[in-house]
Amino acid sequence: MFAFLDRFLSRSEASRDTAKNRLKLVLMQDRSVIPPAVLERIRAEVLAVLHRYVEIDQGALELNLDRSEGSVALLASVPIVRVREDAAQLLAEAVAAEAATGDASTTGAELAGGDADGAVEVATVETPDAVAGTAAEAEASSEPATEVAAGDAQADEASLARPAGEAALT
């Protein structure tokens, strides 16, 4: 009763709710920690995929975890030197190969040549377990800043997924 009056008069939140909200926030951060080794691997695999189509300034590549407003994103800034001349040809071959194997998951990829002296932003949210199989569902256009989402089906759950821990990652 006093607790109620006190809250009513001071209009402060019940400490039970404060505890719950603080915990939710801190756990979201705890659970989204990606160990450096995994981050390095993501970087290498993303680079390998991009490298097939564009020439990249590898030294200037940045890969960071970004936490804001209740979600976690992996942001990559990839300075592109130039788009490969044979990119369209490569794509056509890849699509043909996939059609042959019946895997149509990346047929949505589009790539156009031209002036691409900008940065491609790669946003990927993955649980560490899924990282090994980082799928490249790439979608790129000739606009300077492009968003590439990988594994977006898992994005909603990722912020609630716990990191698998050290043992699984070594």
Added chain:
Amino acid sequence: MATGRVIVVTSGKGGVGKTTTTANLGMALATMGEKVALIDADIGLRNLDLILGLENRIVYDIVDVVEKRCKLRQALIKDKRMPNLVLLPAAQTRDKSAVTPEQMKELIADLQSDGFGFILIDCPAGIEQGFRNATAGATEAVIVTNPEVSAVRDADRIVGLLEAAELRNPSLIVNRLRPHLVKNETMMSVEDVQEILNIKLLGIVPDDEAIINSSNRGEPVTLHEAAKSGQAYRNIARRLRGEEVPFLQFDEGGLMGRIRRFLTGVR
């Protein structure tokens, strides 16, 4: 070969009630006729013997067994009150590296072939070597937490580490619940904790003065019929055996509850 269940009782944070929980669940299961072995994996900080009242009967400990100074059977201390309950005590003068995960697995296999139906492991606090040893041979995990921010955060970390160690689907015991504080909105409720951790609830144990008394005397509270916490532990033991038991209801928030608290001195 018999396949006894191997359950590690863990928490991450210290002082949330792992040892008390291990002692009481072991005692309750033994009372129900199960053949139970308790392993104190908290090497260097042994306490399970003290909570069970068996501290004066230790001759050999877990390190003596793995270093082959004695047979496993010689190190097991039989409970006076409940002969189908035994304790394998921790060593007090060694550290967590004195036992390896491999040795732990061997030991557990030996206990299983001796016919123990339940093997409960009291895990040390922390997430280092002691935790890895204690979880090495387990096939199930029970996480003990308190409705309090630091305990819940550590419990969450433990869930992740258990998953990495292939110990999936741990269950949760919310210990030291103070129902009238929940009613006052000054303590997180069991539902709050469960919503955050999102794992299966195994039991709720209220904060209880009887626990302090029983620790002082070395008599697990579950031996006392009247104590509410003892009832809670017995219920958990029954759930572990596969029974459906409704969770205890605590309704101490009303006028009668407050009068009772005033009269009994329970906060």
